Each structure stands twice: as C-alpha cells, then as structure tokens.
Amino acid sequence: MPQPHCVWDIRAELGEGPVWSVREQALYFVDIVGQAIHRFHPESGGHASWATPQRPGFVVPASDGTLICGLKDGLYGFDPASGRFTCLVAVERDLPGNRINDGCVDSTGRLWFGTMDDGEATPSGALYSVTRGRGGRLDVLRHDEGYVVTNGPAISPDGTKLYHNNSPAGIIYVFDLAPDGSLSGRRIFARVAEGYPDGVVVDSAGTVWVGAWNGGRVMRFTPDGVELPPVAVPAVNVTKVAFGGPDLRTLYVTTARRNTPPDALARYPQAGGLFSLRVEVPGQASRAFPADGMDGLCDEVKQG
Template sequence: MMRGAPAVVCSVGAMLGEGPCWSVADRMLWFVDIKRAQVHRFNPATDALESWAAPAQPGWILPVDDGTLMTGLDTGLHRFDPLGGTFDLIIEVEPDVPDNRLNDATVDQAGRLWFGSMDDKEAAPTGQVYRLDRGALARADIAPVTITNGPAFSPDGATLYHVDTLARTIHAFDVAPDGSLKGHRIFARIAPDDGYPDGPTVDSEGCLWIALFGGWGVRRYSPAGELLEFIRFPVANVTKVAFGGDDLRTAYTTTARKGLSPAALIEQPHAGDLFSFGVDVPGLAMTAISIGH
C-alpha cells in the first residue's frame, strides 16, 4: 500500500504535534502543537510554514461550511481567523472540569462535529466525547476515559471508531441517522510493547489508520479489524495521519517530542516534525462543520 518511506516535509520540532487536517480549498495542511499552544499551516507547494499563538492549548482545527475555521481550546470551541490571528469563543466546554482540555476531533458526513476531552494530567477518567449538531452540543453515549482520541468514521458514516489511549483499546459503534450510538464492540487492542493508540483516520476503502505514540509508526486495519500494514517511522511518538494532496494519496503525519529524554531526542532529531509518505488507496476529504443557516 505504501509508496516510499516516511520523510520529513516540515521541520517543526513540535512538543505535541496533533490534529492534521487537509484543506481542499487552499491545498494546505493545518495542524497544532498542543503543548506550545500553536496553530500551524503548511503549504506543500512552497514548503512554507505559518504559525499563530493560541490563547490556550489547541487540540485540533477544522473547516466550517461558511469558509471559516473552528478550533478546540482548553476553554471551549472557538472561531479562528488567520488574517487577524483571533480566537473567538463560541461555546464553553466543561468549564466545571478545569483539569480537562480538548484533544482530538473529526466531522461526520452529516457535518456534525465530534470531539473528545481528556485529563490534561493524564490521570483521571474525566474524558468525554461530544457531538456538535448545528450549534447544539450534546455528550455522546461513550463511557468516560482518561485520554480520548478520535473519533473517526467509516466512509458510509455508519461506524464510529473511538480510541481509549491509556487502555490501548479501539472501540467501534454503530451510528444511527440522528447521531446516536449503539452496537458497541471492541475493534482492536494494542499490546503494551507496541505503544499507545493515538489519532485514528479512515481511508476510502474503510480501513482504519492508527498512529502509535511510543510505537514508532502507524498501523492500518481492515474494517474487520485485521492488521494489514505497519509503517515504521524514525521517531517514537507518532500522533495522527491526515490524507492530503489533490488525489488524497499523501499521508501527512504529525509527531511529538513530548516525554522523550534528552538522550532520546539526540537519537531522534526529527521528533516533533511533520512527515509524509505516499499511499495507493486515497483518503477521504474532510467534511466541513455544518453550523446551520
């Protein structure tokens, strides 16, 4: 499936690179550095990187159907204006849980935003999954965990994948037309020696890509949960894949320096950088968040 080994396309040195999202409109890749509170935009046509300082830790950044951008900060959901570098609060999330932050997110085929929270100290099972449906925020029927990752959706939108990172477990749910969940089952488990499952992404064949934090790479699973591929990286902490390029056959991948010792950082000089590799099966274009009109 892979066409070429992962290679650095942008030297970022992110402490916790996350949330890559390909913008079809401007042919650029958005991503964040959570721990350095930065939003990044990478232009593969020019190799240029633009960066903005966020007022709090950003977990992700995604397109909205009115042409704007939305990002999840510690303080809630914000509109982000790259021209002015401003972050305007839309909805507070968990103001009563000050140790939580927002982590990972995606948009389903109906334009609903799904995102998770987590304990920033990575100790308490206070992480929840939420659904924003045209301005209405609701908690998804998923048991709380310490670190949420995902969700991700099958191409037909009928299956939701949710990652419980510390339990090294990937869950699957059936999705009803109204966004309610049922039919919970375990999709896959990651062995302790293989790292922690991080951000999930689905390609056009319905296969699930899972980045492995501390696992030196990315796995690709069939819709039935069969491990199909492992792509090894030269850095330990791989966080998430996003498919980009005009044909969606370039897998852009964020990584992290977080948790690495000084010795490990010497051995992994590209930890925290943005990588890419080619794939034969394209990904899926990110649906924009529908805010209703």
C-alpha cells in the first residue's frame, strides 16, 4: 500500500472527524482542542477554517448544504457561508464534564454519535442516535452507556452492523443494527494491544479502518475481525480516516499533535497534519443528514 503524504500541514492539536462532502467535493474535519472546523478542497488546493464556540467533536453534511456539528453541549447547525451556529438540540447538560465526540450518518439518514468524559476518567459517556421527528424536531435516543471515551460509530455496507469503540479499554465493539435503528447483541469485535482505537470507518467491502491513538498507524480488520496489515502514518496519534475524491478511493487521515513528546515531534514534524493516499477499494458514499426545516429551539435531549 502507498505511503501517506501530507496534503495540509495544519499541525492540529487534535485533528479528528474527517468526512467527505459529495456535494462540495471537499473534506471537512475538526480540531477539537483548537476549537475549529477545517475544509480542504483537493482539486483547487483551497483551505478554509472557522472557529467554533465550544469544542467540536464532529461535523457531517446536511441535505440543505449546511453542516451538523456536535459541540460540547449539543447538536448545532453550522452554515459555512455565514459562519453561524444554531443550536438544534441540547445533549447531557446535566453532565457538564461530558462532551460530544465522534459521529456519522448511516444510509437511512440517521445520525449516530457518542459522548465522553472530557477529563477521560469517568465512564459517563453514551451512544446516541438522532432521527427527524414531527415538525422537523430531532429525536435523540440513548442506546448504550458506560464509556469513558467513545469513538466511532461506523456502519457496515449492508446496514446491519454498527461498530463503536471503548477507546481507553482498547475494545472495538460490534452491535446488530435493525432497520428501525435499534441495537442489540453488543460483543467484542477486536481488542487493540498497541495504542488505543480511535475513529472508525467502514469501506464498501466491509473492511473496518480504525485510527490508532499512540499507535502511529491506521488499523484494518476484515468483517469477521481478522486484523490486516496496517497503514503506517508519520504521526504518533492517528485519529480517523475518510474516503473521498470522485471515486471514493482517496483515503484521508487526520492526526494530532496533542500528547506527542518533543522527541517524537522532531521525528514527525508534520504531526497534526492531514494526510492522504490512494487505495484500491472505495469507501462508502457519505449520506447527508435530512436537515430541511429543522428548528433551532435547542430542546433538551430525550433519554430513550
């Protein structure tokens, strides 16, 4: 497999959550600690960045051309044209030490995300899904809990499996995902012995790609959990991948400078950069969240 090369030496403190916008043919990602959303347009080489009012965990495209952003205390609409954030629904405001972390949209348009203890010590995080309710409101349901740091989630190509990480424990879980969005049968998909499993993405063949925090690589697993040769990345903390480009065969990799010792930074001066390489098997096309007509009442989350 080709070696990744740096396409944006942005040196993010905690680069995370890359997602490909089919509509814009551009890659979005966040810097959680740096409190920013970034966009990279590979055809033009153009860059853009926006400051966020709180720590962002993820961004995903919305059907109206805007983005849905998970900030510390809830889900927000974000309009890149104006830079405006609109609160859509509050999440876990009874847990001020928590924040939203990683997220994705499945093939039905359902949004999945996790929360975590920002101090990375208490198992107060949970796994949620979001669907459109009556009148454009968002219905947020809790599916699983007891996580210190959540990462993922990611969905299999046939929509029947959901992968989700308990990162400090080094465990990648897999759930059975029903058509109605319910989860069952949580079990261990894989254990990680070196480094910690970070963001999760599944390609069109069902291969599971996992960033290795403190592991310097992207891990790969077959659908039945057999580990494949990894992709080495010139950074200690490798966070997540996304498949982009017109053919979805360009792999983008986000990394972080946070918690990287000085001697490692000397070896990997582009740590925190955005890397890319070409791969043989394409990813899955990202789905936009159906956002038309959403209000901004920022209702409290329903704990279902």
